[in-house]
Amino acid sequence: xxxxxxxxxYDYEQLLFCQDKESGLKAIIAIHDTTLGPAxxxxxxxxxxxxxAAIEDALRLARGMTYKNAAAGLNLGGGKTVIIGDPRKDKxxxxxxxxxxxxxxxxxxxxxxxxxxxxxxxxxxxxEETDYVTGISPAFGSSGNPSPVTAYGVYRGMKAAAKxxxxxxxxxxxxxxxxxxxxxxxxxxxxxxxxxxxxxVTDINKEAVQRVVEEFGAKAVDPNxxxxxxxxxxxxxxxxxxxxxxxxxxxxxxxxxxxxxxxxREARHGDIIHEMxxxxxxxxxxxxxxxxxxxxxxxxxxxxxxxxxxxxxxxNIEKVFEIAKRDNIPTYKAADRMAEERIEKMRxxxxxxxxxxxxxxxRRRGR
Ligand SMILES: NC(=O)C1=CN([C@@H]2O[C@H](COP(=O)(O)OP(=O)(O)OC[C@H]3O[C@@H](n4cnc5c(N)ncnc54)[C@H](O)[C@@H]3O)[C@@H](O)[C@H]2O)C=CC1
Ligand SMILES: CC(C)CC(=O)C(=O)O
Numbered sequence: 001x002x003x004x005x006x007x008x009x010y011d012y013e014q015l016l017f018c019q020d021k022e023s024g025l026k027a028i029i030a031i032h033d034t035t036l037g038p039a040x041x042x043x044x045x046x047x048x049x050x051x052x053a054a055i056e057d058a059l060r061l062a063r064g065m066t067y068k069n070a071a072a073g074l075n076l077g078g079g080k081t082v083i084i085g086d087p088r089k090d091k092x093x094x095x096x097x098x099x100x101x102x103x104x105x106x107x108x109x110x111x112x113x114x115x116x117x118x119x120x121x122x123x124x125x126x127x128e129e130t131d132y133v134t135g136i137s138p139a140f141g142s143s144g145n146p147s148p149v150t151a152y153g154v155y156r157g158m159k160a161a162a163k164x165x166x167x168x169x170x171x172x173x174x175x176x177x178x179x180x181x182x183x184x185x186x187x188x189x190x191x192x193x194x195x196x197x198x199x200x201v202t203d204i205n206k207e208a209v210q211r212v213v214e215e216f217g218a219k220a221v222d223p224n225x226x227x228x229x230x231x232x233x234x235x236x237x238x239x240x241x242x243x244x245x246x247x248x249x250x251x252x253x254x255x256x257x258x259x260x261x262x263x264x265r266e267a268r269h270g271d272i273i274h275e276m277x278x279x280x281x282x283x284x285x286x287x288x289x290x291x292x293x294x295x296x297x298x299x300x301x302x303x304x305x306x307x308x309x310x311x312x313x314x315x316n317i318e319k320v321f322e323i324a325k326r327d328n329i330p331t332y333k334a335a336d337r338m339a340e341e342r343i344e345k346m347r348x349x350x351x352x353x354x355x356x357x358x359x360x361x362x363r364r365r366g367r
Pocket of ligand 2: 040041042043068113114115135146261287288290291294
């Protein structure tokens, strides 16, 4: 990978490598765009096949956060961290403290939160070293684990997508195939079960599958079989890149609506599913509930206010469908257009000089 070439192609601002020998920390912080405000995005801990794969993931996820935060109407830019390691074996307090000090060194350009492989407890350790972390324990007056809120936003967005595809937003009696039943999807399955949907699930973690089978009467299938099951809605809730040349021909669903980031392996896969008549709820619009919730901490967390914004995901998905129809483009392009228009508007308004400008982090200065 030619890093600067890639950064130039997608207009990245910054890429940082953080190393701490004692604790074993190897972290990559990618900051994509701070036009709207400081870059907010979670920290993923994962056993990457190579350093190149980790860099690519950090970059792709950071760019996704720019679009997610813009489309959600947040005054925040996009960034993300990946920590290379096994979250079950390689974590220690010193590692997250060292990471917290690296974040503090960025002086607010990047704010972190949870993602796959990191928890509220990890964020609490980071908070010992920096102000620029969200998703910390409610004991600190904060919002805690973002996953249930992400799940609620996905549920709302899925209803909007169902309305587009089936003419009604009721999910009662709909068969929904869920890939990955971790933190977000467990909570999503609960909402879907409560509404009377039929669930088909898979996960590489057998205990996670067992839980949703027992609690929500889900039917379990092997991980490779989830794409081809007979269903109305496919909800990708594991990792990215799963809408690709191998999986698309297997799909029977009329709707794709799930929590995973970067679901389309390449942009052209968004064109293919569009041509097939599949209603795709763009990932970063539908899964913004978690970031909307943690971002509210920057104003002094108020759950009611945050949840009102999360409810808006239904309308945001509807808006994407409207733009797609108006401009005769696939929904993933319509979402990009919505996000880019907001960033561009703000870029123009920022060109007016303001000494000692006020921004979202000003409220935190007193802490
Ligand atoms: N946690 C949050 O608030 C947010 C999460 N997301 C995205 O949603 C997705 C899920 O996040 P979480 O639930 O937090 O992660 P998680 O790690 O709790 O759950 C992911 C699940 O997917 C399973 N999995 C991994 N590879 C699989 C495969 N090939 N086939 C089937 N299952 C597989 C894992 O075993 C795990 O149970 C990720 O892509 C994440 O980036 C997006 C926005 C916010
Ligand atoms: C988990 C969220 C709080 C932030 C994030 O990184 C995301 O939405 O992907």
